[in-house]
Amino acid sequence: MLNTHAIIIFTFMNPFFHFYLTNISWLGDIATWVSGLGILATFIIGFVQINNERKFRKQKERREQAERISAFIFKETSNKTTVALLNLSSEPIYEVIVSIAVFDTSSASRPVADSRQYTSFLSVVPPGKSFTHVDGSYHGMSFHPSIEIAFKDVKGKNWIRTGRGVLKEISKSPVGYYKLHHPLTWHLPVHEA
Numbered sequence: 001m002l003n004t005h006a007i008i009i010f011t012f013m014n015p016f017f018h019f020y021l022t023n024i025s026w027l028g029d030i031a032t033w034v035s036g037l038g039i040l041a042t043f044i045i046g047f048v049q050i051n052n053e054r055k056f057r058k059q060k061e062r063r064e065q066a067e068r069i070s071a072f073i074f075k076e077t078s079n080k081t082t083v084a085l086l087n088l089s090s091e092p093i094y095e096v097i098v099s100i101a102v103f104d105t106s107s108a109s110r111p112v113a114d115s116r117q118y119t120s121f122l123s124v125v126p127p128g129k130s131f132t133h134v135d136g137s138y139h140g141m142s143f144h145p146s147i148e149i150a151f152k153d154v155k156g157k158n159w160i161r162t163g164r165g166v167l168k169e170i171s172k173s174p175v176g177y178y179k180l181h182h183p184l185t186w187h188l189p190v191h192e193a
Contacts, residue, residue, distance in 0.1 A: 091154040096122035101163035103146035123186040130189035150174035
């Protein structure tokens with residue numbers, strides 16, 4: 001029985017060996033081509049990976065300062081709300097608009113009405129912790145407050161961090177994004193030493 005299997009295998013392999021031995025120089029060229037194609041594929045895969053890493057690094061550098069900016073309600077009274085601004089980057093941010101926003105778990109947060117009453121306009125916020133104040137009379141409006149902050153980074157890119165904490169790049173300046181009309185009352189925050 002073993003002998004029959006060996007004969008069957010030899011019968012199928014014999015044409016392959018015969019073909020290989022009679023065309024060895026040509027098959028050598030095929031092996032060279034196959035290895036060349038493997039090297040080319042390796043180069044293409046490496047190039048694509050380097051390109052993807054470069055894109056990722058550029059995106060990370062683009063968002064680097066913006067990711068280090070946040071704001072939160074520090075203290076509330078019936079007539080005044082103190083908002084803490086954290087600029088954990090080493091550069092200032094500009095055209096900062098801090099607004100009380102409605103925190104809604106079912107959708108995106110949104111600023112309270114179109115009123116400047118619950119908004120603070122800061123010309124520049126230095127690195128570190130700063131404070132600003134907005135009107136606190138929103139308490140009777142029956143909503144949970146959060147803070148929305150729009151700003152321009154040191155590279156001139158415009159950003160918004162929503163009341164839900166989501167960071168988004170915006171195409172317009174903070175003033176243009178909110179469709180505000182001049183004159184606006186810009187001031188400086190109180191900086192924590």
